[in-house]
Amino acid sequence: MINKSERNAQIIFERLIKDLKEALQGLQWEVNGVHLKGCNIVPFPKIPQAITAMLEDMAKNRIIPMLRAKYECIIEEGGPREYPDITVKIGKHMFAIDIKTARLEKENRISGFSLGPYTGYFLHPHERRGTIKYPYASYYEHIICGIIYKWDERAPTDKMVEIIDIIVQPKWRIASRHSATGTTRHIGSIKELSRLRKGKGDFNSKEEFEEYWRKRGKRFEERQRQRI
Numbered sequence: 001m002i003n004k005s006e007r008n009a010q011i012i013f014e015r016l017i018k019d020l021k022e023a024l025q026g027l028q029w030e031v032n033g034v035h036l037k038g039c040n041i042v043p044f045p046k047i048p049q050a051i052t053a054m055l056e057d058m059a060k061n062r063i064i065p066m067l068r069a070k071y072e073c074i075i076e077e078g079g080p081r082e083y084p085d086i087t088v089k090i091g092k093h094m095f096a097i098d099i100k101t102a103r104l105e106k107e108n109r110i111s112g113f114s115l116g117p118y119t120g121y122f123l124h125p126h127e128r129r130g131t132i133k134y135p136y137a138s139y140y141e142h143i144i145c146g147i148i149y150k151w152d153e154r155a156p157t158d159k160m161v162e163i164i165d166i167i168v169q170p171k172w173r174i175a176s177r178h179s180a181t182g183t184t185r186h187i188g189s190i191k192e193l194s195r196l197r198k199g200k201g202d203f204n205s206k207e208e209f210e211e212y213w214r215k216r217g218k219r220f221e222e223r224q225r226q227r228i
Contacts, residue, residue, distance in 0.1 A: 009093045009140045016088075016095060020145060020168045023066040024059060027147070029161040044157040051161060055147050056099045060085060063097065063145070076133060083116060083132045084142070096139040098171075100146045102189075104164050110196070113146050113189035114180035115171055122187075123217035125210075142171040148193065165193065172209035173199035185220065187213055 031054060033041040044050065060077075067075055067088055074089040084096035100113040116122060121129040125137035136142075146167035152160050167174065171187075174196055180188035190201050203209040 005092065008091070012090050012093055013095065013141050016090075017143065017168055017170075019066060019070055020063065020097070020143065021166070023062045024145060024147075024166045024168065027058060027062065027163055027166060029055075029149075029158075029163060030058075031157055031161070033157045044160075046153050046160065048151075051149075051151065052101045055101050055149065055161070055163075056085065059099045059145055059147060063099075078133055079131075081131050083121070084139075087133050087139075093140045094134065094138055096142040098142065098144055100144055100189075102146060102148055104148055104150050104193070108193045110148055110191050110193060112176075112181055112191045113144065113174070115144065115175055115187040115189055117185050118187050118213040118217040119185050119220055123214055123221065144169055144171050144174060144189075146174070146189075146196070148196075165197070167196045169196070169199045170206070172201065172203055172206040174201045175203060175209050175213075177202045177212065 031044050033043055034045075035041055044054070063086060064075060064077075067073055067086075071088070071090050076087040076089075078085050078087070084098040086097040086099075088095050088097060098116070100115070102110040102113050105111055121127070121132040121136050126135050128135050144167065146169075147163060148165045148167065150162040150164060152162075154160075174189045176188050176190045178188045180186040190196060195201070201209075203212065
Protein backbone atom coordinates (compact mmCIF):
# COMPACT_ATOMS: atom_id res chain seq x y z
CA MET A 1 0.00 0.00 0.00
CA ILE A 2 1.32 3.45 -0.94
CA ASN A 3 1.83 5.74 2.05
CA LYS A 4 0.90 9.42 2.11
CA SER A 5 4.45 10.66 1.47
CA GLU A 6 4.84 8.37 -1.55
CA ARG A 7 1.48 9.47 -2.92
CA ASN A 8 2.39 13.15 -2.52
CA ALA A 9 5.73 12.59 -4.25
CA GLN A 10 4.01 10.86 -7.17
CA ILE A 11 1.52 13.72 -7.54
CA ILE A 12 4.37 16.26 -7.59
CA PHE A 13 6.32 14.15 -10.07
CA GLU A 14 3.40 13.83 -12.51
CA ARG A 15 2.77 17.57 -12.32
CA LEU A 16 6.48 18.28 -12.82
CA ILE A 17 6.60 16.16 -15.99
CA LYS A 18 3.61 18.06 -17.37
CA ASP A 19 5.08 21.46 -16.49
CA LEU A 20 8.48 20.61 -17.99
CA LYS A 21 6.83 19.61 -21.26
CA GLU A 22 4.89 22.88 -21.34
CA ALA A 23 7.98 24.95 -20.47
CA LEU A 24 9.98 23.45 -23.32
CA GLN A 25 7.17 23.48 -25.87
CA GLY A 26 8.05 25.63 -28.86
CA LEU A 27 11.77 25.80 -28.02
CA GLN A 28 13.58 27.01 -31.14
CA TRP A 29 17.12 27.71 -32.24
CA GLU A 30 17.30 31.51 -32.02
CA VAL A 31 21.02 32.00 -32.43
CA ASN A 32 22.34 34.53 -34.95
CA GLY A 33 26.01 34.27 -34.07
CA VAL A 34 28.53 35.11 -31.37
CA HIS A 35 28.63 38.77 -30.31
CA LEU A 36 32.22 39.94 -29.84
CA LYS A 37 33.54 43.18 -28.36
CA GLY A 38 33.23 46.01 -30.82
CA CYS A 39 29.76 44.81 -31.89
CA ASN A 40 31.14 42.24 -34.30
CA ILE A 41 29.00 39.14 -34.80
CA VAL A 42 30.74 36.01 -36.01
CA PRO A 43 29.13 32.68 -36.97
CA PHE A 44 28.41 30.22 -34.19
CA PRO A 45 30.99 27.38 -34.12
CA LYS A 46 29.93 24.38 -36.19
CA ILE A 47 31.06 21.99 -33.48
CA PRO A 48 28.68 19.40 -31.96
CA GLN A 49 29.81 20.14 -28.40
CA ALA A 50 29.13 23.87 -28.84
CA ILE A 51 25.66 23.22 -30.27
CA THR A 52 24.86 20.78 -27.45
CA ALA A 53 25.98 23.30 -24.82
CA MET A 54 23.86 26.05 -26.37
CA LEU A 55 20.74 23.85 -26.61
CA GLU A 56 21.14 22.72 -23.01
CA ASP A 57 21.53 26.32 -21.85
CA MET A 58 18.45 27.41 -23.81
CA ALA A 59 16.42 24.65 -22.15
CA LYS A 60 17.73 25.51 -18.70
CA ASN A 61 16.73 29.16 -19.22
CA ARG A 62 13.14 28.00 -19.67
CA ILE A 63 13.06 25.35 -16.96
CA ILE A 64 14.42 27.36 -14.04
CA PRO A 65 12.01 30.34 -14.37
CA MET A 66 9.11 27.87 -14.67
CA LEU A 67 10.15 26.09 -11.46
CA ARG A 68 10.42 29.41 -9.59
CA ALA A 69 7.02 30.55 -10.85
CA LYS A 70 5.06 27.35 -10.22
CA TYR A 71 6.64 25.72 -7.17
CA GLU A 72 7.78 26.61 -3.69
CA CYS A 73 11.12 24.96 -4.17
CA ILE A 74 14.88 25.06 -3.79
CA ILE A 75 16.81 24.93 -7.07
CA GLU A 76 20.47 23.96 -7.36
CA GLU A 77 22.29 23.95 -10.68
CA GLY A 78 24.96 21.36 -11.34
CA GLY A 79 28.51 22.27 -12.28
CA PRO A 80 30.04 21.74 -15.75
CA ARG A 81 30.62 17.99 -15.25
CA GLU A 82 28.21 17.38 -12.38
CA TYR A 83 24.99 15.33 -12.32
CA PRO A 84 22.25 16.42 -12.58
CA ASP A 85 21.96 19.71 -14.48
CA ILE A 86 19.21 20.81 -12.08
CA THR A 87 18.32 19.54 -8.61
CA VAL A 88 14.91 20.73 -7.44
CA LYS A 89 13.60 20.20 -3.91
CA ILE A 90 9.82 20.48 -3.64
CA GLY A 91 8.55 19.97 -0.12
CA LYS A 92 10.26 16.87 1.26
CA HIS A 93 11.05 15.44 -2.15
CA MET A 94 14.00 15.93 -4.47
CA PHE A 95 14.06 15.47 -8.25
CA ALA A 96 16.94 15.29 -10.72
CA ILE A 97 16.46 17.05 -14.07
CA ASP A 98 19.11 16.29 -16.67
CA ILE A 99 19.13 17.87 -20.14
CA LYS A 100 20.32 15.75 -23.05
CA THR A 101 20.59 16.23 -26.80
CA ALA A 102 20.57 13.88 -29.79
CA ARG A 103 20.55 14.32 -33.56
CA LEU A 104 17.79 12.98 -35.77
CA GLU A 105 19.58 10.50 -38.04
CA LYS A 106 16.63 9.51 -40.21
CA GLU A 107 12.87 9.25 -39.91
CA ASN A 108 11.96 7.79 -36.50
CA ARG A 109 15.59 7.25 -35.46
CA ILE A 110 17.97 9.38 -33.37
CA SER A 111 21.65 9.09 -32.53
CA GLY A 112 20.69 8.23 -28.94
CA PHE A 113 20.96 9.88 -25.53
CA SER A 114 23.73 9.01 -23.08
CA LEU A 115 21.89 8.52 -19.78
CA GLY A 116 24.81 8.63 -17.38
CA PRO A 117 27.19 6.00 -15.96
CA TYR A 118 26.22 2.58 -14.68
CA THR A 119 29.25 2.56 -12.37
CA GLY A 120 30.19 5.10 -9.69
CA TYR A 121 27.28 6.94 -8.12
CA PHE A 122 24.68 4.84 -9.95
CA LEU A 123 26.17 1.57 -8.71
CA HIS A 124 26.51 2.96 -5.17
CA PRO A 125 23.24 4.92 -4.85
CA HIS A 126 23.53 5.74 -1.15
CA GLU A 127 26.97 7.30 -1.44
CA ARG A 128 27.99 10.70 -2.76
CA ARG A 129 30.53 9.54 -5.30
CA GLY A 130 32.29 11.39 -8.06
CA THR A 131 30.34 14.05 -9.91
CA ILE A 132 26.85 13.74 -8.39
CA LYS A 133 25.43 16.54 -6.24
CA TYR A 134 23.59 14.21 -3.83
CA PRO A 135 23.51 10.41 -3.51
CA TYR A 136 21.55 8.91 -6.41
CA ALA A 137 18.93 7.35 -4.11
CA SER A 138 18.22 10.76 -2.53
CA TYR A 139 16.22 11.70 -5.62
CA TYR A 140 12.62 10.53 -5.85
CA GLU A 141 12.92 10.43 -9.63
CA HIS A 142 15.48 11.11 -12.35
CA ILE A 143 13.96 13.03 -15.27
CA ILE A 144 15.48 13.39 -18.74
CA CYS A 145 14.63 16.41 -20.88
CA GLY A 146 15.86 15.28 -24.28
CA ILE A 147 16.23 17.70 -27.19
CA ILE A 148 16.16 16.10 -30.64
CA TYR A 149 17.47 18.25 -33.48
CA LYS A 150 18.60 18.34 -37.10
CA TRP A 151 21.92 19.96 -37.96
CA ASP A 152 22.84 21.34 -41.37
CA GLU A 153 26.55 22.17 -41.31
CA ARG A 154 26.30 24.11 -44.59
CA ALA A 155 23.55 26.48 -43.40
CA PRO A 156 24.14 29.92 -41.81
CA THR A 157 24.07 30.13 -38.02
CA ASP A 158 20.40 31.04 -37.66
CA LYS A 159 19.28 28.11 -39.83
CA MET A 160 21.80 25.37 -39.08
CA VAL A 161 19.83 23.79 -36.21
CA GLU A 162 16.18 22.75 -36.24
CA ILE A 163 14.64 21.38 -33.04
CA ILE A 164 12.44 18.43 -34.01
CA ASP A 165 11.05 17.27 -30.67
CA ILE A 166 11.43 17.45 -26.90
CA ILE A 167 11.23 14.24 -24.87
CA VAL A 168 10.44 14.51 -21.14
CA GLN A 169 10.50 11.11 -19.46
CA PRO A 170 11.86 9.36 -16.37
CA LYS A 171 15.30 7.97 -17.19
CA TRP A 172 14.28 4.32 -16.83
CA ARG A 173 11.42 4.70 -19.31
CA ILE A 174 13.72 5.55 -22.23
CA ALA A 175 16.68 3.34 -21.28
CA SER A 176 17.91 0.50 -23.47
CA ARG A 177 19.99 -2.57 -22.60
CA HIS A 178 22.93 -1.22 -24.58
CA SER A 179 25.79 1.11 -23.70
CA ALA A 180 25.80 4.59 -25.18
CA THR A 181 27.77 5.05 -28.39
CA GLY A 182 31.44 5.76 -27.87
CA THR A 183 31.61 4.71 -24.23
CA THR A 184 31.66 1.46 -22.29
CA ARG A 185 30.42 2.82 -18.96
CA HIS A 186 27.33 4.82 -19.86
CA ILE A 187 23.72 3.76 -20.28
CA GLY A 188 22.31 4.23 -23.75
CA SER A 189 18.75 5.22 -24.58
CA ILE A 190 16.45 3.57 -27.07
CA LYS A 191 16.70 5.24 -30.48
CA GLU A 192 13.25 4.95 -32.04
CA LEU A 193 11.52 8.33 -31.82
CA SER A 194 8.05 6.78 -31.59
CA ARG A 195 9.10 4.74 -28.54
CA LEU A 196 10.85 7.69 -26.91
CA ARG A 197 7.70 9.80 -27.15
CA LYS A 198 5.67 7.09 -25.41
CA GLY A 199 8.34 6.18 -22.85
CA LYS A 200 8.44 2.60 -24.16
CA GLY A 201 12.00 1.64 -23.26
CA ASP A 202 13.49 -1.81 -22.75
CA PHE A 203 12.38 -2.12 -19.11
CA ASN A 204 9.01 -2.69 -17.46
CA SER A 205 9.88 -0.92 -14.20
CA LYS A 206 12.47 1.30 -12.55
CA GLU A 207 13.48 -1.65 -10.36
CA GLU A 208 14.18 -3.86 -13.38
CA PHE A 209 16.19 -1.06 -15.02
CA GLU A 210 18.34 -0.46 -11.93
CA GLU A 211 18.91 -4.17 -11.28
CA TYR A 212 20.04 -4.82 -14.87
CA TRP A 213 22.47 -1.90 -15.09
CA ARG A 214 23.87 -2.35 -11.57
CA LYS A 215 24.69 -5.97 -12.41
CA ARG A 216 26.63 -4.70 -15.42
CA GLY A 217 28.28 -2.07 -13.25
CA LYS A 218 29.40 -4.69 -10.72
CA ARG A 219 30.87 -6.87 -13.47
CA PHE A 220 32.71 -3.85 -14.88
CA GLU A 221 34.19 -2.89 -11.50
CA GLU A 222 35.19 -6.51 -10.82
CA ARG A 223 37.09 -6.62 -14.12
CA GLN A 224 38.81 -3.35 -13.24
CA ARG A 225 39.93 -4.73 -9.85
CA GLN A 226 41.29 -7.90 -11.48
CA ARG A 227 43.51 -5.79 -13.73
CA ILE A 228 45.16 -4.08 -10.77
